[in-house]
Amino acid sequence: MPTVAxxxxxxxxxxxxxxxxxxxxxxxxxxxxxxxDEIRIAIGEACARAVLRTRSDAFVSMDLTDDHDRLDxxxxxxxxxxxxxxxxxxxxxxxxxxxxxxxxxxxxxxVDDEDGAPGAVRMTWSLHAEPSDAPSPRGDGGASGS
Amino acid sequence: MDLSVTSREEGGRTVVExxxxxxxxxxxxxxxxLNELVGAGHHHLVVDMEGVEFLDSTGLGVLVGxxxxxxxxxxxxHLVCQREKILKVFRITGLTKVFPIHxxxxxxxxxxxxxxxxxxx
Numbered sequence: 001m002p003t004v005a006x007x008x009x010x011x012x013x014x015x016x017x018x019x020x021x022x023x024x025x026x027x028x029x030x031x032x033x034x035x036x037d038e039i040r041i042a043i044g045e046a047c048a049r050a051v052l053r054t055r056s057d058a059f060v061s062m063d064l065t066d067d068h069d070r071l072d073x074x075x076x077x078x079x080x081x082x083x084x085x086x087x088x089x090x091x092x093x094x095x096x097x098x099x100x101x102x103x104x105x106x107x108x109x110x111v112d113d114e115d116g117a118p119g120a121v122r123m124t125w126s127l128h129a130e131p132s133d134a135p136s137p138r139g140d141g142g143a144s145g146s
Numbered sequence: 147m148d149l150s151v152t153s154r155e156e157g158g159r160t161v162v163e164x165x166x167x168x169x170x171x172x173x174x175x176x177x178x179x180l181n182e183l184v185g186a187g188h189h190h191l192v193v194d195m196e197g198v199e200f201l202d203s204t205g206l207g208v209l210v211g212x213x214x215x216x217x218x219x220x221x222x223x224h225l226v227c228q229r230e231k232i233l234k235v236f237r238i239t240g241l242t243k244v245f246p247i248h249x250x251x252x253x254x255x256x257x258x259x260x261x262x263x264x265x266x267x
Contacts, residue, residue: 012170019200040200048203051170052170097239098203100203100238101203101239
């Protein structure tokens with residue numbers, strides 16, 4: 001059950017709102033500023049991607065789950081009817097810069113992307129121990145890529 | 147926070163001062179402004195990003211597009227940025243190898259000018 005869920009029409013101006021909400025939830029969960037910067041960027045990328053993929057009459061949704069010292073984020077797009085062709089313009093080719101930023105900023109990322117089906121980007125962050133004495137913040141989180 | 151883009155001539159270069167957030171919503175404004183400048187014959191740009199609070203992949207795409215445009219006119223595009231959180235975005239995407247990034251506008255103008263005189267042939 002998500003701690004906070006946000007649903008918005010696929011307009012670029014709402015991506016900033018989504019970033020602000022995500023960072024507010026992460027800050028409240030105790031994440032330090034350095035991690036908030038990572039969360040801000042990765043979630044911005046995931047939401048921008050979802051906005052480009054979602055039909056204008058559908059919604060992008062973002063679920064944020066604060067589970068003790070772990071933040072799970074899922075951004076769903078809704079590309080149900082995109083099979084019509086290149087009307088929307090975002091023909092489905094992934095932006096390598098966006099993918100690099102999500103992968104570089106989140107601890108674990110997975111992108112569900114079946115042809116013509118709604119997709120989702122899942123990302124996870126673990127709360128780091130005090131930055132000063134954190135030799136190796138827990139394991140890899142266990143989530144697999146792909 | 148909105149995006150603000152202003153430009154001025156300095157040391158034979160066009161300094162484009164950008165501040166605010168460059169993201170999927172505001173990046174088109176920056177793209178238009180860069181296109182206008184290049185279209186008006188400003189082919190040596192120094193983009194001062196010291197006032198940029200946030201930069202996403204769309205913004206990076208606009209900067210890469212600007213670089214391609216000025217290069218097609220034998221021009222150059224240098225960046226000024228010292229903020230770690232913005233530099234990290236360039237580093238993760240490998241774009242620190244594509245853009246010359248400087249600590250100050252003066253350094254960028256000097257590097258841009260010497261590169262031009264060094265390669266003029």
